[in-house]
Amino acid sequence: MLFYRAAVDLSRSTLNYVAGIIRRHRKTIRSTWRRLTPTQQALLVLVYLRKGETFTELSAGFGVSVATAWRYVEETVSLLRVRAPKLGRALHKAARDGLHYLVLDGMLIPTDRVRADRPRYSAKHRMHGMNIQVIASPDGTIIWTSGSLPGSTHDLTAARIWGILRALEQAGVLTLADKGYQGTEGPIATPYKGRNKPASQKAANRAHARLRGPGERANAQLKSWRILRKLRCCPHKAGKLCKAIAVLQNYEFTRG
Template sequence: MLFYRAAVDLSRATLNYLAGVLRRYRKTIRSPWRRLNAGQQALLVLVYLRKGETFAELAAGFGVSTATAWRYVRETVKLLSARSPKLGQALRKAKKDGLHYLVLDGMLIPTDRVKADRPYYSGKHRVHGMNIQVIASPDGTIIWTSGSLPGKTHDLSAARIWGILRELEEVGILTLADKGYQGAEGPLITPYKGKNKPESQKQANRSHARLRGPGERANAQLKSWRILRKLRCCPLKAGHLCKAIAVLQNYEVAQG
């Protein structure tokens, strides 16, 4: 096997943050010694999430077994996912922070499922994957991400399953969404549908898209972590991966 030096486009602050999370966890469970120290484990996990390398490649690069690399990633993703806010908590904080509106959008995480796995097939995207719901601020900051549902799940159905519409109504914060959520109850505003719309509706749709567009960049931020471009692991882990990545992405952005 050949080896080479490579870079990861993340800040040192993000590495230190994740290493600190792991050090505190190791101290809590009284696990002072491992093959890799907390900083090395943090780097291994960041490489996996950001670059999407396989466990075999990670293991070779960091001098550990494939099983150890898998175990380190699973442990760290679990710790980060637990730091992701609950839906109600995230919405209440958004309102307290003075956000005038939010943006709700669905995202499909492609998987390597075979054709026989029909529940994972999205007719809209024509690919097998998992449906993730993302709520973002008007500037694209990730507020909250949902768990995962099979790719065939409609966005509006997913929003109802996760209780998003109910929580939005309780908090009373205006939320913009695309046409996939049309028919939703509560403070969710979607564009007008249909052909030959009057000019007033066309103008409303243009304004709606202009306000919604920056918020929908949150999905692009998540997809910049290459592990989410095509999952090779169990599809049910997609939700935990998104939550973990959202925590890291928000921290990375906060560091400027």
């Protein structure tokens, strides 16, 4: 096996943040010795999430077994995802921060499932995957991400399953969404549908797209972590990974 030096496009501050979480966890559970230091474990996890490397590659690069690399990743992802805010708290914070509106959008996380797994097949994207709902601020900051549902789930159905519509109505925050959410209740504004629309509706749709566009960059920020470009693990872990990555992405954006 050949070895080479590589880089991860994340800040030292993010590495220290994750290492601090791991260090406090080890102290809580009274872990006396491990193969890697908290900083090394944090780097291993960031490499896994950001670059999407396999556990075999990680184990070779960090000098641990494949099972140990898997354990370190599972532990750290769990520690990160519990720091992601609950839906109600995230929306109330957005309202307190004075955000004029939010952006709701669905995202498909591709998986390597076989073609027989029809419930995970998204006809819209023509691939197998898991549906994740993302709420973002107007500038693209990730406010909240949902758990995962099979890719065949419609965005509006997913929003109802996760209680997003009810929570938005309770928070009283105007939310922009694409045509996939038409027919919904609550404070959600969607574009006009249909052909031969009058000029006023076309202008409204253009304004809607202009306002919604920057917020939808939140999905691109999540997908910049390569592990989400195609999952090789259990598809149901997609939601947990997204929550952990949202915590890291927001920290990197604000303090990196």
